Amino acid sequence: MGSLRWILQKGGLTLSSAEENRLMQQKNTHYLELIDHITPANLYPGVAALFADLKQHGIKIGLASASKSASVSG
Numbered sequence: 858m859g860s861l862r863w864i865l866q867k868g869g870l871t872l873s874s875a876e877e878n879r880l881m882q883q884k885n886t887h888y889l890e891l892i893d894h895i896t897p898a899n900l901y902p903g904v905a906a907l908f909a910d911l912k913q914h915g916i917k918i919g920l921a922s923a924s925k926s927a928s929v930s931g
Contacts, residue, residue, distance in 0.1 A: 861881055865872060911918055
């Protein structure tokens with residue numbers, strides 16, 4: 858919501874709470890559709906090889922996201 862309000866402020870727009878919530882839901886729905894199509898082909902070059910090398914050497918990887926849509930895996 859903070860980023861939406863920042864964008865609205867920069868654009869000189871004021872919306873009702875209901876309209877802000879509607880836009881946030883619309884953005885979140887679109888975002889979930891986009892991340893649903895992410896595959897290993899979307900990784901930056903070298904990332905998969907780096908992770909494989911780290912794993913081969915027993916180095917644990919910690920990866921974090923501030924997204925509430927990020928999945929958790931082990």
